[in-house]
Amino acid sequence: MHLCDLSVLELSRMLRAGEVSALEITESCLRRIEVVDGIPGRLDHVESEQDNTRVHAFITVTPDSARKQASEIDLKLAAGEDVGPLAGIPFSVKDVFCVENTPSTAASRILANFTSPYTAATVQRMLAAGAVMVGKVNLDEFTFGSSNESSAFQPSPRNPWNTAHVPGGSSGGSAASVAAGEAHLSLGTDTAGSIRQPAAFCGVVGMKPTYGRVSRYGLIAFGSSLDCPGPVARSAADAALMMNAIAGEDSKDATTARVLVPDYTQSLDRDLRGMRIGLSPDFLQITYPDPDSGDYSQQPVPEEMQRAVMEAAEIYRDLGAEIIENVPMPNTKYGIPAYFVISRVEAASNLHRFDGVKYGYRTKNPVRDLKELYQRSRGEGFGLQPKLRILMGMYVSAAQYSEQYYQRALRVRTLIRHDYDQAFDPNGKYRLNALLTPTTPTTAFPVKDVFGDSVMMQYADQLTVTANHAGTPGISFPSGFDPVGLPIGIQLLGADFSEDLLLQLTHAYEQATADAEWRKRRPPLLEEV
């Protein structure tokens, strides 16, 4: 066991007791990165067999600034000064957040040469809490994907539990870096499941907070009504500490909510008696498009996913919670079709700013005029997935189609929100505190298995996306392994601003399963270190 494998809570205690220095903790993570990460993601990489043997979570490692920051914390500690609640804790940042004086690429060629002149609010808050940034991690290009394979920076991240499999996405680098011990915490974003799905695939904890709970200032936007920054961690307690740092109103993001931020660590150990946890049949079946006929069929989630959910329900029942079965969430199956419309319209709008004029990539080819400069810069700078989203967004929001597509999808969104309102209404029929579901339809799939089929890839988010439409919070946490040794994640969904409760329930599950055999497993890659 190395320092980089310990929990945030334990390290914070050790640091304050003088048993370890912040620099030692940082060095431990940097050393782990050196050993397991392999070459960082880069443009024009030539694929090799080596790619499947390392994690490749990072695009940019920042060892110098990390060491400098850690040393400053050690000096402050020595002087008896206040160092902040996350002092000396290494974290990675999804490369879709701007950080001053670092490349902030969104994993796209069009931003490969962009160095941000300012720092995102969430990163600023982590730094102010004393956390040490060890680098920027890879993602799907502009977050558009569920496997990280669409990154322009290759090799794309691999799953630490099996490096021939994807880590999920789009916060794949975040989840992989935390699972592999390269960072204790990571800042990710979730637009359809982009924190929860990779957290499930990599066997870590990932939380999508309520929309408005965490500032989006300095986040390179995808779907502005759906994007939520949030924590990736190895336990609910560590995620709670990170939420304490990043949650809350921000005068630079007018969509943040003026709602009191509790101390998320305070509720972790509370009693579960009286809690009502729901199960919904609509989250235990999945929709799949038939690749040949184009028809859609529904089938039950794989047995191991179903079993993980039922076992967790039993655990919660044993802890005193009441399990409410058959909670209807009938519009769950429309989550992805509505998302195909809403997220594309927002993406197309957000991506219009990349033009080869103000910053980012500009074509090197000769052009006749400004129009051709735009076309060539965007044509050469964007990968296929951003192009696909731009084109779809333009189509479904066009004046003649908007009523049929965009307006309809927004109304379906109202219905999805209504499902949540009914389930969580404190005076309603179900009065849930949380809904327990699988996080993903499958465990991590092999590299190249799904990539290219944009419909199938999107359906990887079908159990997570409705929380983004509804704006409500969700958390994914590990609940064992499938027969081939890949992590299974389960999800708790809650009412607006119920992050404290979701963290409490996750923590209770962790405590109840602390002695389970599967908790002792480590990614095989780490056996070498």
Added chain:
Amino acid sequence: MPERTEEITPEVFNHLVELAALALNEKEAEYLRSELNKQLSAVHELEAIELDENIPPASHGVPYPADHKPTLRADVWRPFHQTADITAQAPQFEDGYLIVPEIPHTTLE
């Protein structure tokens, strides 16, 4: 493939590409048009829902009651500390100007 998957014909596709200001090669265009049609066939699943005209569109999920709205910043000019870091990002910047090639003009009738 069912007929409706050809909703995006080559003509519609080319029009979208023009609006999106994207130069594409043939292979990209073929992939993108095919994926657009596949995605639209998923979107058509939404037509199965009966939508009462009283159901309003939701531009975002979480309601924003007045007491949740954040305090707006005072409307005062706050200079950025290092504007040179911003302009240094421009591909071509001279004498305080962003430089671009010829700007096409269209005379409106």
